[in-house]
Amino acid sequence: MTGWVALLRAVNVGGNNKIPMAELAALGWRLGLHGARTYIASGNLIFSSAMGEEELKKLIEDAIQAEFGTRIGVLVRSAAELADTVACCPWPDRPGNRVMVLFTDDVPTLEGVRHQTGEVLALGKREIFIDYGEGMAGSKLVIPVSKTGTARNMNTVRKLAELAVAL
Numbered sequence: 001m002t003g004w005v006a007l008l009r010a011v012n013v014g015g016n017n018k019i020p021m022a023e024l025a026a027l028g029w030r031l032g033l034h035g036a037r038t039y040i041a042s043g044n045l046i047f048s049s050a051m052g053e054e055e056l057k058k059l060i061e062d063a064i065q066a067e068f069g070t071r072i073g074v075l076v077r078s079a080a081e082l083a084d085t086v087a088c089c090p091w092p093d094r095p096g097n098r099v100m101v102l103f104t105d106d107v108p109t110l111e112g113v114r115h116q117t118g119e120v121l122a123l124g125k126r127e128i129f130i131d132y133g134e135g136m137a138g139s140k141l142v143i144p145v146s147k148t149g150t151a152r153n154m155n156t157v158r159k160l161a162e163l164a165v166a167l
Contacts, residue, residue, distance in 0.1 A: 001034060001048040003079030003167035005160045006060050007103055008043030008072050009150040019043065019068055027067055031059060035167050042152065043072075044160055048167040053078070075103045075150055079164035081126075086161050089154060090122045091131050096155035098135065102128040104149040115140035 008024075011017045021038035024045055028036025033047035033056075049056060053076045060074045077085070091099055101124075102108070108128045110121060119141050120131040130151075132139060152160070 001050055001167070003048050003164035004033075004046070004053075004056060005077050005079070005082060005164050006045040006047075006056065007075045007077065007150050007152065008045070008064070009074065009148075011043035011072060017070055017072060019064070019072070023067070024064075027063055028060075031063055037163075039160060039163060040156065042156070043150075044152070044156070046160065046163045046167070073148060073150070075105060077103065077164075079161065079167065082157065082161035082164055085124060085127055086154075086158055088124055090129055091120075094131055094154075096158065097153050098132050099154040100130040100132065100136070100151045101154060101157050102130060102143060102146055102149050102151045104128070104145050108145055108149075110143075112142075112144040114142040117141075 011019045021041055025036050025038045028045050028047050033049050036045060036047040038045055057074050057076045061072065064072045085101060089099065104126050107126065108123055110123065113121065118133045119139060122129040128143065
């Protein structure tokens, strides 16, 4: 069994795509995802499974649509991949709430990035690291791959990696 994290895209943001985390965890159990639990309300499902990434992605996306009536994008990472993401962060000493990780399904690109001012970006394997400097409140940064990806701050990524490895 492998530890996994499913990262749901754009849930519980601004009152849209509301999915109660207790219901998401219960759905995980019904799908046979061992030890299914959530972490904070941004749509993080931690579990272990013998299934592979693509199979898990489809299973969870289809189940969310059937259960909640909306198609939500899901990105899946193994515990090892998340640990590697944490280890590869180019700014490990920056405050974790100022560094975001934009997860993508494919090898990321910075093509089409617009309105970059003080933000610093770095490519990972299947993620883009973003250092927002003094904060993201006033940022106008546009990253085209964010339309199909999902972002978490480094504090959350570290915790998800820790929880997934413990399964």
